[in-house]
Amino acid sequence: MKDWYLKRLCLSAMISILLVMPSLAADQDAALEHNDAESMVRNQFEVLFASVTEQLANRQQKYIDNPIAYYDFLIATVVASWDSSSTSRALVGKQYYQGFTDQQRAVLVNSVDQTLIRYAFEGLENYGGQVFKVDDVVVNEEKGMGWVQVLMESPILPDINLDLVIKRNLNNEWHAVDVRVKGITYVKIKKYKYREIIEEQGFQALIDNLTTKNTDFFDDICASIINPELEGLAPC
Numbered sequence: 001m002k003d004w005y006l007k008r009l010c011l012s013a014m015i016s017i018l019l020v021m022p023s024l025a026a027d028q029d030a031a032l033e034h035n036d037a038e039s040m041v042r043n044q045f046e047v048l049f050a051s052v053t054e055q056l057a058n059r060q061q062k063y064i065d066n067p068i069a070y071y072d073f074l075i076a077t078v079v080a081s082w083d084s085s086s087t088s089r090a091l092v093g094k095q096y097y098q099g100f101t102d103q104q105r106a107v108l109v110n111s112v113d114q115t116l117i118r119y120a121f122e123g124l125e126n127y128g129g130q131v132f133k134v135d136d137v138v139v140n141e142e143k144g145m146g147w148v149q150v151l152m153e154s155p156i157l158p159d160i161n162l163d164l165v166i167k168r169n170l171n172n173e174w175h176a177v178d179v180r181v182k183g184i185t186y187v188k189i190k191k192y193k194y195r196e197i198i199e200e201q202g203f204q205a206l207i208d209n210l211t212t213k214n215t216d217f218f219d220d221i222c223a224s225i226i227n228p229e230l231e232g233l234a235p236c
Contacts, residue, residue, distance in 0.1 A: 038146075041166065041174055042137045045148045049132040056127045063124055067221045070124065071235045074117045083167055083175040088112045090178065090187045091194045092206075104203055111210040117235075118217050130154045135161065144168035147180070 063070030088108050089097040100108065131153045139146035148164045165178035165185065178185045197206045214235075222236030230236065 037141045037168075038137055038139045041139055041146060041148065042134060044174065045137070045150075045164070046134050049134055049150065056124070057129075060124060060127055067121070067218070067225070068230055068233050068236060070121065071117065074120055075234075081176060082113075082116060083169065083177045084109045084112045084116065086167055086175075086177045087116075087187065091191050092198060093191070093195055096195065096198055100203065107207055108203075111207055111214075114214045115210055118214050121217070121221060128154070128156055146174070 063073070085105070088105070091112070092108070097105065097108075133151045133153065134148060135151050136149040137146065138149075144167060146166050146168075148166060150162050150164060152160045152162060154160070160181070163180040164176055165180060166174045167177045168174050178187050180186075194206060197209060218235035225231070225236055
């Protein structure tokens, strides 16, 4: 149970951190001038992790009190920070993903986005002064893949090393696609369940499963909202 909690905390915290990535475009452009992908990635994430304490510390309570504002913030940033299509394809497997219609792929990617947003809400609630530092960066320019090794220093838990798996898109931008903790990635943990549901019950059953989990979570989060003007606004 303790090991599962640490992995979930790391995943939630990492997704929360990634929400500030779009604001770092200028730093990324500056690094590109050096024509060095590894330096660019290191610069991008060092700036990112240096800003995370202020990001979470200054806004944590505000967003806990106003889930709608936090959700709007996530929608405006998380898609630009995380390659959900690549994550979705990895979760269900290339064969299933290619067999889906364009509409089914869009629904799946949206469901994965909503799940990541749910994790970000959990990360916001669990944040307790953790500091994240880049230890190492490895980039394979030919394959357009790499990872960022991060040290999570916590005042309440033992320090943890984790890896953020990254992928370069056609615009030469690096996005997160997975998180690895103690050699286990989020995709590796979840893919068997995703594929089992598809194989035994079909595509719609997977979407219904994800939707139910996300809806139940946000119903609980939004239960305390008493302002009628906010009712019906996502995620409430």
